Every structure is written in structure tokens, then in C-alpha cells.
Amino acid sequence: xxxxxxxxxxxxxxxxxxxxxxxxxxxxxxxxxxxxxxxxxxxxxxxxxxxxxxxxxxxxxxxxxxxxxxxxxxxxxxxxxxxxxxxxxxxxxxxxxxxxxxxxxxxxxxxxxxxxxxxxxxxxxxxxxxxxxxxxxxxxxxxxxxxxxxxxxxxxxxxxxxxxxxxxxxxxxxxxxxx
Numbered sequence: 103x104x105x106x107x108x109x110x111x112x113x114x115x116x117x118x119x120x121x122x123x124x125x126x127x128x129x130x131x132x133x134x135x136x137x138x139x140x141x142x143x144x145x146x147x148x149x150x151x152x153x154x155x156x157x158x159x160x161x162x163x164x165x166x167x168x169x170x171x172x173x174x175x176x177x178x179x180x181x182x183x184x185x186x187x188x189x190x191x192x193x194x195x196x197x198x199x200x201x202x203x204x205x206x207x208x209x210x211x212x213x214x215x216x217x218x219x220x221x222x223x224x225x226x227x228x229x230x231x232x233x234x235x236x237x238x239x240x241x242x243x244x245x246x247x248x249x250x251x252x253x254x255x256x257x258x259x260x261x262x263x264x265x266x267x268x269x270x271x272x273x274x275x276x277x278x279x280x281x
Contacts, residue, residue: 115159
């Protein structure tokens with residue numbers, strides 16, 4: 103007979119996955135408790151969280167959600183059964199900060215890594231998540247675009263002023279020599 107406690111956990115996992123549109127399954131094989139607590143602390147700053155769960159319960163929750171939602175069915179077909187110890191990385195709507203934080207941590211601690219994830223309704227494998235995590239954030243990209251718009255204009259203005267500035271410098275030097 104199925105234990106009620108396990109059923110409750112599966113329901114909680116289903117609620118977490120259905121409420122959070124952006125999440126990632128990560129491996130935490132042989133990771134020390136202190137390292138996980140440090141990761142949780144860093145993730146909290148980005149409004150993300152980490153939940154360690156049993157693979158079988160995660161699989162059952164996704165299987166139940168796949169009956170109603172196609173994206174979970176794709177995840178089930180592509181990435182299950184789960185191997186190695188897993189955790190659920192719940193990301194905020196601004197998911198790039200949480201992914202970046204986890205990526206930076208994974209560079210320091212080789213025992214953690216991505217398995218797969220769901221970002222904005224699209225499932226990604228670990229290789230793609232690694233590439234996405236290395237990208238700059240939305241704010242940084244917008245700043246780069248604004249700078250690239252400003253840069254050609256300022257170069258053009260400087261180029262137009264350059265000959266006049268050179269002429270005024272030459273005249274200033276001549277006037278100093280004449281006096």
C-alpha cells in the first residue's frame with residue numbers, strides 16, 4: 103500500500119512544478135551539506151531556491167503532470183529515468199540570474215551540474231543550459247545595445263570635431279611662439 107506521506111510529497115512537487123514555469127533538475131552527487139547550504143544562500147539572493155528530492159518521487163510527479171501538459175510529457179520522454187542524486191532548482195521569472203549563480207557554483211564544485219531544465223515553456227538539455235547560464239543577463243544585454251547605438255554617433259561627432267580641434271591647437275601653438 104502506498105504511504106500517504108509519499109503521496110503528499112508527490113502532490114507538493116506537482117504544485118511546485120506547475121506554479122514555477124522555470125526550473126532545472128540538477129545533480130548533486132556526493133556534494134557536501136555545507137556546499138549545498140552555501141549554494142542555497144547564494145540562490146536566495148536571486149529569488150531562486152533549491153529542493154533536494156528523491157528521483158522516484160520527482161518522476162511520479164512529472165508523470166502525473168504529463169497527463170495534463172505536453173511540456174512535461176516531452177521532459178518525461180527525453181530525460182527520464184533519472185540517475186544520480188537529484189535536486190530541483192526553482193527559478194524566478196528572471197531565471198538568468200539563478201542559472202548564472204548555479205553555473206558559477208558548479209565551476210567551483212564539480213560534484214554539482216545541470217541535468218535538464220524548463221525555461222519559459224521550453225525544455226533544455228544540460229549542454230544547452232550550460233550555454234544559457236554563461237550568457238550575460240537581460241540588463242547587461244540591453245546596456246550593450248544602448249552603448250552600441252551611442253558609440254557610432256559619438257565616434258562620428260569626434261571625427262567631425264577632430265580637424266577643427268587640430269587646427270585650433272596649431273593656431274594656439276603659433277600664437278604662443280609669436281608672443
